[in-house]
Amino acid sequence: ITWLSSQTYSDILYETAEGIAKITINRPERRNAFRPETVSQLIDAFHRAHHDNAIGAIILTGAGDEAFCAGGDQKVRGDEGYIDEGGTPHLNVLDLQMQIRRCPKPVVAMVAGYAIGGGHVLHLVCDLTIAGDNARFGQTGPRVGSFDAGLGAGLMARTIGMKRAKEIWLLCRQYDATTALDWGLINAVVPVDQLEAETVTWCRQMLQLSPMALRMIKAGFNADTDGLAGIQELAGNATGLFYMSEEGQEGRNAWLERRAPDFGKYRKRP
Numbered sequence: 001i002t003w004l005s006s007q008t009y010s011d012i013l014y015e016t017a018e019g020i021a022k023i024t025i026n027r028p029e030r031r032n033a034f035r036p037e038t039v040s041q042l043i044d045a046f047h048r049a050h051h052d053n054a055i056g057a058i059i060l061t062g063a064g065d066e067a068f069c070a071g072g073d074q075k076v077r078g079d080e081g082y083i084d085e086g087g088t089p090h091l092n093v094l095d096l097q098m099q100i101r102r103c104p105k106p107v108v109a110m111v112a113g114y115a116i117g118g119g120h121v122l123h124l125v126c127d128l129t130i131a132g133d134n135a136r137f138g139q140t141g142p143r144v145g146s147f148d149a150g151l152g153a154g155l156m157a158r159t160i161g162m163k164r165a166k167e168i169w170l171l172c173r174q175y176d177a178t179t180a181l182d183w184g185l186i187n188a189v190v191p192v193d194q195l196e197a198e199t200v201t202w203c204r205q206m207l208q209l210s211p212m213a214l215r216m217i218k219a220g221f222n223a224d225t226d227g228l229a230g231i232q233e234l235a236g237n238a239t240g241l242f243y244m245s246e247e248g249q250e251g252r253n254a255w256l257e258r259r260a261p262d263f264g265k266y267r268k269r270p
């Protein structure tokens with residue numbers, strides 16, 4: 001696959017090919033830990049992929065083989081959060097987590113090396129995770145004075161079960177790729193030199209499927225966990241489908257033509 005770089009950022013790479021967007025955290029000297037600028041660039045890149053009609057699947061990854069992401073950049077962590085270049089503290093990775101869940105296109109985490117701390121939660125919120133055989137997973141929050149008691153706790157428990165999720169958070173151990181696969185934390189493990197090829201194969205397979213069906217089923221998987229906001233996403237998709245129907249269009253047409261709508265011709269389906 002030949003990636004085309006179509007946008008320049010300082011902390012991430014944004015590349016596309018064959019209907020796939022690849023978003024790469026590009027701070028390998030810090031094990032791809034994110035600072036506020038990294039997160040805002042990721043939000044911009046996901047927005048770009050979300051709104052690009054040519055894109056049907058998104059890969060989130062980290063530069064190099066050492067790490068997917070080592071979480072929040074502890075070197076810019078001030079007393080009130082992660083400090084941006086203007087001096088303002090942030091924790092806005094939570095916005096990114098929700099954006100990945102609300103994105104109507106499948107997002108695949110491609111994990112080589114460490115997925116740790118907030119970086120571990122990032123792979124967790126992706127729809128699928130493909131790991132290299134050198135991948136290592138874990139949370140460090142209680143060791144470094146942090147925690148993600150939102151999706152980091154609840155979604156993890158829904159994914160792998162309460163006892164294992166609590167073990168990950170309460171002991172702060174690291175787990176290898178085979179264990180993560182065994183626990184249902186990830187979808188597949190491949191030799192790290194085959195990681196991108198395998199991930200692209202999965203994306204190509206999804207690109208053969210109905211984008212609307214993928215969109216609806218993703219929203220359905222997230223709806224109960226995300227509460228009313230999740231139902232809103234699912235319901236918004238239903239509204240979109242209704243807009244595409246003649247029955248939905250009759251309401252719009254009648255209003256525009258200043259006449260009463262004629263819904264009588266539409267079946268009252270059982």
Ligand code: 2NE
Binds near residue numbers: 029067070091117119
């Ligand atoms: C990731 C890990 C296990 C890798 O270990 P290793 O031995 O392969 O590498 P090393 O030497 O520790 O790290 C290489 C370079 O990357 C930097 C290191 O400082 C080092 O650079 P130098 O100091 O040699 O110049 N680096 C690695 N992780 C970094 C980080 N998170 N921030 C800044 N620099 C980092 C090992 O490095 C590790 O355990 N890293 C820390 C993981 C961690 O605790 N992350 C924060 C969790 S809290 C969080 O992410 C969070 C949250 O809980 C809630 C909301 C938002 C975020």
